[in-house]
Amino acid sequence: VSTSSATANQKTAGTAGSFKCRLLEAFQTGSSGYADTEAVATGVHLAGGYTRLDQQSGSHIKVARQDELKNGKEGKANAYSEAITAVEKLYRLMGEGHGNETVELHTWQTLKIVFVELNLTKDNSDDVELKKAITAHLGSLKDDTIAKNENKINELVTPVADSPTKEQTSLGEISDIWQPVSLRGFYKLRAAVDEEKSVSAQACNAESGESAKSDGDKQGGCDKHYASQTNCDAKDFCTYDKTENTNKKCKFNATKAAESGVPVTKI
Structure with a gap:
């Protein structure tokens, strides 16, 4: 609970055996408790305006009506x-x-x-x-x-x-x-989470350089080993293709690279 007073949020005991939990304006000696106070400088707004207790004519606090809340008076609700x-x-x-x-x-x-x-x-x-x-x-x-x-x-x-x-x-x-209100909120939340995951993944890929690697770049890592089957097959991301008649017998193998856990930046 917040008010204009620096001494709000106090729970104080009354006198002569009478105990009062002054949830509003506890510093006022004449306050009798919740929603009944002496003169205050401003109203009280809770939970982003869902609960609003307005000042009435410089004296009492009054609970706002639903239509008043709907209007979002002064942007507080x-x-x-x-x-x-x-x-x-x-x-x-x-x-x-x-x-x-x-x-x-x-x-x-x-x-x-x-x-x-x-x-x-x-x-x-x-x-x-x-x-x-x-x-x-x-x-x-x-x-x-x-x-x-x-x-x-x-x-x-x-x-x-x-x-x-x-x-x-x-x-x-x-x-x-x-039910539709709940569904709408659920799917909007899911979409927001999915979008956040997508943005995070893109950021990680960009940081590691993965997004900058094309298939041509990956193949280039195998081209220099085309003359030797031993050297080609020894690479965690290349496979020697004997059926190839050109000097491109050493081929990039995405499956082998994934199974070997080779970072794309190392290719």
Whole structure:
């Protein structure tokens, strides 16, 4: 808990046998405990703004309402604001598909939202661009084509290891809003981890010089031994090819090099 006072985060005992845990503004002698304080200089914000206790008219502390948190007042509740906005988008996305939409499928608001959320359209407000995107990704604007693609998506099975329910579930069986929220977070985290591994691997390869070695460079390490089978086969990364009629009988052998554990930079 942090406040404007340098003496915050104190747990103090009261007098006359009355013990009070003054979680807010403990330095104030008149404080009676959690969410009930004397005049304070500022409010208290916890967990990146998920819990916000605002100063009210220079006197008491008041717990902020959800709508106040959603607005991200003064940038102090941005985390909460972003989270609740994302969830509301998912609620809307799932709910609109059950509306009484009797027009052609490619004009459904639900379908448009999907393409917008997946960044598949160049201009989210341009219906012409939307139709182009639908045609490019689904093959046609015809109702039956779109319906077939929708059925294929519904039949996709979430692997047990990835599923928030820990069971093999098809996407069409998901009914709980928190399942797609959990899946989305899981896959975004996995993508971030994979990207970090890829960047690390590239950095290691570049540092060792491995990425700079072409197949021609590797073969060059064997060329100078072409005249002698003994010298060629003695190398951990070369194999003598008797069937070769040229002066290239000593060939680079990737399998042999890997089995021998030869660093590419030594070739």
